Amino acid sequence: xxERIRVVIRKEFLQTLRNPRTRVMLIVPPIMxxxxxxxxxxxxxxxxxxxxxxxxxxxxxxDLRARFDASPYFEVTYDIDRESDVQRLxxxxxxxxxxxxxxxxxxxxxxxxxxxxxxxxxxxxVSGYANRLVAGNVSFAETRVWFNPELKSRYYFxxxxxxxxxxxxxxxxxxxxxxxxxxxxxxxxxxVSPLRPVELILGKTLPFVxxxxxxxxxxxxxxxxxxxxxxxxxxxxxTFAAALYLLTTLGSGVLISTISKTQQQAVLTxxxxxxxxxxxxxxxxxxxxxxxxxxxxxxxxPQHYFIDILRGVFLKGSGFDALWQPMLALAVIGTVxxxxxxxxxxxxxE
Amino acid sequence: MKLQRLxxxxxxxxxxxxxxxxxLALALMMPVLLLVLFSFALSLDVDHIPTLIYDQxxxxxxxxxxxxxxxxxxxxxxxxxxxxxxxxxxxxxxxxLLAVVIQRDFKSVQLLLDGTDSNTASIARSYAESVVTRQRxxxxxxxxxxxxxxxxxxxxxxxGLISVILMIIAALLTSLxxxxxxxxxxxxxxxxxPLRSNEFILGKLGAFCVLGVLDAIIAIVTAxxxxxxxxxxxxxxxGLAxxxxxxxxxxxxxxxxxxxxxxxxAFQMGMLSSFLPAFLLSGFIYAIENMPVPIQIVxxxxxxxxxxxxxxxxxLKGLGFPELWTQLxxxxxxxxxxxxxxxxxxxxxxx
Amino acid sequence: xxxxxxxxxKRFGDFVAVDNVSLSVDKGEVFGFLGPNGxxxxxTIRILCGLLDPTSGAATVAGYRVGEQSEEIRRNIGYMSQxxxxxxxxxxxxxxxxxxxLYSVPRAELSARKDYVLKMAGIAERRKDLTSLLAGGWKQxxxxxxxxxxSPPVLFLDEPTSGVDPIARRQxxxxxxxxxxxxxxxxxxxxxxxxxxxxxxxxxxxxxRVIALGxxxxxxxxxxxxxxxxVFIQSIEAEEAxxx
Numbered sequence: 004x005x006e007r008i009r010v011v012i013r014k015e016f017l018q019t020l021r022n023p024r025t026r027v028m029l030i031v032p033p034i035m036x037x038x039x040x041x042x043x044x045x046x047x048x049x050x051x052x053x054x055x056x057x058x059x060x061x062x063x064x065x066d067l068r069a070r071f072d073a074s075p076y077f078e079v080t081y082d083i084d085r086e087s088d089v090q091r092l093x094x095x096x097x098x099x100x101x102x103x104x105x106x107x108x109x110x111x112x113x114x115x116x117x118x119x120x121x122x123x124x125x126x127x128x129v130s131g132y133a134n135r136l137v138a139g140n141v142s143f144a145e146t147r148v149w150f151n152p153e154l155k156s157r158y159y160f161x162x163x164x165x166x167x168x169x170x171x172x173x174x175x176x177x178x179x180x181x182x183x184x185x186x187x188x189x190x191x192x193x194x195v196s197p198l199r200p201v202e203l204i205l206g207k208t209l210p211f212v213x214x215x216x217x218x219x220x221x222x223x224x225x226x227x228x229x230x231x232x233x234x235x236x237x238x239x240x241x242t243f244a245a246a247l248y249l250l251t252t253l254g255s256g257v258l259i260s261t262i263s264k265t266q267q268q269a270v271l272t273x274x275x276x277x278x279x280x281x282x283x284x285x286x287x288x289x290x291x292x293x294x295x296x297x298x299x300x301x302x303x304x305p306q307h308y309f310i311d312i313l314r315g316v317f318l319k320g321s322g323f324d325a326l327w328q329p330m331l332a333l334a335v336i337g338t339v340x341x342x343x344x345x346x347x348x349x350x351x352x353e
Numbered sequence: 354m355k356l357q358r359l360x361x362x363x364x365x366x367x368x369x370x371x372x373x374x375x376x377l378a379l380a381l382m383m384p385v386l387l388l389v390l391f392s393f394a395l396s397l398d399v400d401h402i403p404t405l406i407y408d409q410x411x412x413x414x415x416x417x418x419x420x421x422x423x424x425x426x427x428x429x430x431x432x433x434x435x436x437x438x439x440x441x442x443x444x445x446x447x448x449x450l451l452a453v454v455i456q457r458d459f460k461s462v463q464l465l466l467d468g469t470d471s472n473t474a475s476i477a478r479s480y481a482e483s484v485v486t487r488q489r490x491x492x493x494x495x496x497x498x499x500x501x502x503x504x505x506x507x508x509x510x511x512x513g514l515i516s517v518i519l520m521i522i523a524a525l526l527t528s529l530x531x532x533x534x535x536x537x538x539x540x541x542x543x544x545x546x547p548l549r550s551n552e553f554i555l556g557k558l559g560a561f562c563v564l565g566v567l568d569a570i571i572a573i574v575t576a577x578x579x580x581x582x583x584x585x586x587x588x589x590x591x592g593l594a595x596x597x598x599x600x601x602x603x604x605x606x607x608x609x610x611x612x613x614x615x616x617x618x619a620f621q622m623g624m625l626s627s628f629l630p631a632f633l634l635s636g637f638i639y640a641i642e643n644m645p646v647p648i649q650i651v652x653x654x655x656x657x658x659x660x661x662x663x664x665x666x667x668x669l670k671g672l673g674f675p676e677l678w679t680q681l682x683x684x685x686x687x688x689x690x691x692x693x694x695x696x697x698x699x700x701x702x703x704x
Numbered sequence: 705x706x707x708x709x710x711x712x713x714k715r716f717g718d719f720v721a722v723d724n725v726s727l728s729v730d731k732g733e734v735f736g737f738l739g740p741n742g743x744x745x746x747x748t749i750r751i752l753c754g755l756l757d758p759t760s761g762a763a764t765v766a767g768y769r770v771g772e773q774s775e776e777i778r779r780n781i782g783y784m785s786q787x788x789x790x791x792x793x794x795x796x797x798x799x800x801x802x803x804x805x806l807y808s809v810p811r812a813e814l815s816a817r818k819d820y821v822l823k824m825a826g827i828a829e830r831r832k833d834l835t836s837l838l839a840g841g842w843k844q845x846x847x848x849x850x851x852x853x854x855s856p857p858v859l860f861l862d863e864p865t866s867g868v869d870p871i872a873r874r875q876x877x878x879x880x881x882x883x884x885x886x887x888x889x890x891x892x893x894x895x896x897x898x899x900x901x902x903x904x905x906x907x908x909x910x911x912x913r914v915i916a917l918g919x920x921x922x923x924x925x926x927x928x929x930x931x932x933x934x935v936f937i938q939s940i941e942a943e944e945a946x947x948x
Contacts, residue, residue, distance in 0.1 A: 039630075039648070040633060044639050046638075047471070094670060120509075127399065131475070135479065176617070266529065267376055267529045271525055274383075279390055311447075314469050360805060365794065542789035546807065547778045547807065548806050
């Protein structure tokens with residue numbers, strides 16, 4: 004049996020690695036994804052463009068303006084003279100906020116902040132920072148942030164990117180590879196041989212596991228080198244967790260291949276499955292924010308557990324004692340998915 | 354260029370689309386599904402922040418501060434503790450995001466935050482600090498939010514989502530079609546006929562645009578009538594922009610398909626060059642101004658960036674042609690350039 | 705001359721697929737291109753159809769120069785590829801309509817041509833069936849039908865009978881004769897030796913070169929052979945000896 008599996012694995016590797024284009028596709032997309040996500044996925048506010056309207060023109064108000072200018076969060080790009088400017092600047096999106104110092108500021112400090120709420124996320128953050136700045140140095144409240152003291156959103160996203168890359172290779176490409184054989188017609192040829200369905204599945208998926216892990220480590224190294232994302236936990240533990248996660252993605256990929264007749268269908272189905280799974284994983288949108296009725300979806304979502312594990316290992320330095328539950332969840336989901344897919348696969352052959 | 358040949362291709366493509374009900378259903382369902390997801394389930398809004406209180410002061414003044422936290426919709430007080438260890442454990446386990454420690458004699462207030470989710474943490478910090486400083490206000494600050502006064506993230510996410518949806522559909526459907534003709538051998542057959550490559554591309558474009566327009570209508574109607582996203586701008590302008598955007602998006606997919614040897618390759622390239630940029634580099638969720646300059650420059654190359662600007666402005670700001678004509682122009686340039694590219698690069702030889 | 709080929713050469717890197725081929729085909733002829741797999745038959749046909757560019761040499765089809773007058777050539781040929789590439793998810797009629805559109809069959813004639821093709825292929829009652837449901841023999845005839853919709857002067861058929869049962873093959877050749885009688889020139893490749901007998905003239909290809917050229921009867925007489933198979937084997941052996 005192992006001989007036959009080995010033969011299938013060898014064929015898959017040869018087909019994948021012989022084609023120069025595919026070889027490039029193994030390395031370039033993951034790196035590009037990491038770079039793009041790492042640099043682009045940023046919810047932090049820095050140098051937010053604002054306009055300043057000084058209605059008081061006193062040393063105190065000018066001092067406030069100086070403070071805004073000095074802050075790394077803001078960049079005063081406009082000093083407003085005319086009232087109509089306010090509307091125009093916000094309409095055209097040239098500034099994110101307008102800070103209006105009302106007359107009499109030196110006696111009774113009053114400030115109005117108008118924020119462009121189109122991007123509500125930015126708006127919340129901007130108004131928060133503005134409020135803090137205006138209120139002055141608050142030695143009254145001392146804030147300490149754990150795990151991610153500079154609140155770099157990068158550290159929040161990149162563990163998720165690692166997961167994405169692993170998912171795409173193992174889930175999508177595995178499923179597509181299986182469907183492709185069926186589409187081209189070589190599947191029949193394989194089935195006429197003594198090859199058993201399980202052996203075929205193992206043979207077809209193991210190469211992608213290997214490739215997946217290769218990309219996984221590649222991205223880990225890149226994440227450390229390029230973005231200096233802290234890695235405070237155990238690599239061994241993470242590898243083990245990744246293997247468990249792979250059970251789920253491979254199972255999904257094979258399952259999708261059994262219900263798709265053409266590659267096009269496989270692609271669309273994978274995407275339709277991947278999008279909600281991705282969205283419900285807590286990658287960008289916190290699970291906590293989901294309405295209760297919907298939160299159960301996150302509970303059966305392997306990506307949700309793996310992201311927790313990833314963030315835990317990267318940022319919190321969590322060990323097995325903190326992570327055994329999500330790992331167990333992965334193991335259970337993975338076994339169910341893989342088992343179901345093998346059963347269905349057998350059925351489709353009859 | 355003969356209309357008869359173009360029509361023949363157009364009809365054939367429409368037949369293909371209709372004969373694959375599974376793909377058709379998926380393509381049409383996707384907008385609704387994603388809109389439901391994003392409008393109901395997904396939000397970046399921050400409220401009910403799980404909080405622990407450690408009151409070392411235990412005076413009426415400190416209790417007044419605690420009452421402010423309790424009364425605020427942003428915070429959800431999970432418990433009252435009397436040691437730092439309990440706070441440590443809770444943050445480690447991830448059960449709370451914020452701990453408020455009121456020092457003895459109310460000298461100062463310590464806010465401890467779990468920074469893993471930096472976005473929520475930033476906002477939580479802002480809220481918490483403003484609650485604390487309002488205890489001892491020195492300056493009166495009034496904040497007003499324009500365009501999206503309820504600050505619902507769905508209002509800003511959903512318009513952008515329409516662009517992402519259309520881009521995904523475009524990438525998925527078109528990236529496979531030519532590669533499939535190549536794999537099955539029908540492309541070779543076509544090459545021996547008088548069919549010209551521009552007729553070929555335009556015929557396919559036409560059929561896919563029919564599907565794309567359907568999807569766009571479904572998405573916009575659902576957004577406005579089911580999810581009550583305000584639409585304050587010019588509908589004809591949005592329609593025009595959508596049409597141009599679709600042409601560009603589909604042309605890109607066709608181009609990728611024509612230079613791919615297999616459907617698998619076409620799909621991967623489609624994902625990388627259509628979906629990712631549409632999601633990340635378009636200003637959909639992550640503001641472009643916050644990105645490093647080289648990436649900002651790269652974002653100019655992708656049509657989603659302009660389309661999202663148009664979507665957000667027409668939905669939320671009520672703007673139209675006079676303010677947005679530059680974005681429309683960019684979309685037109687892109688569509689013309691890429692469709693020409695697709696026509697030029699479509700194979701005319703077998704090898 | 706409907707088809708002329710002069711010193712045609714096609715190289716793929718170091719491999720010479722077509723090695724200095726020259727021949728010509730008359731109007732109304734059924735010309736056969738025989739040879740084992742990899743001999744260069746398909747490559748030659750594809751060059752004539754404009755699907756590949758030759759490395760050197762010249763050719764004309766229906767009087768137009770290959771490589772320079774591709775548009776005119778495409779309008780005047782019908783091509784049936786080895787995989788008889790039809791769209792499986794379209795019905796018989798829809799496939800025909802599609803190719804009719806590509807070849808600009810005038811609206812007025814469309815209905816008549818369609819009926820003619822359906823009748824000729826014997827699939828008139830199956831016009832609404834999905835192509836994927838047709839058995840090999842029917843598909844093959846449908847493919848031929850799509851290739852002659854516009855009544856082209858020259859027909860290129862690349863292994864049209866591979867994988868089809870003997871009776872269907874015989875019927876197919878009857879069709880080819882009918883077409884030839886009507887004045888179409890038919891250029892056929894095949895690796896079935898018995899089919900060689902059906903051709904007016906034929907060329908034997910081996911390793912990119914034409915090793916025999918003439919009528920079936922003539923070739924047999926020349927080599928004192930009883931069957932085309934013998935002609936073939938003898939010619940190849942002679943070729944190998946020559947090369948050694």
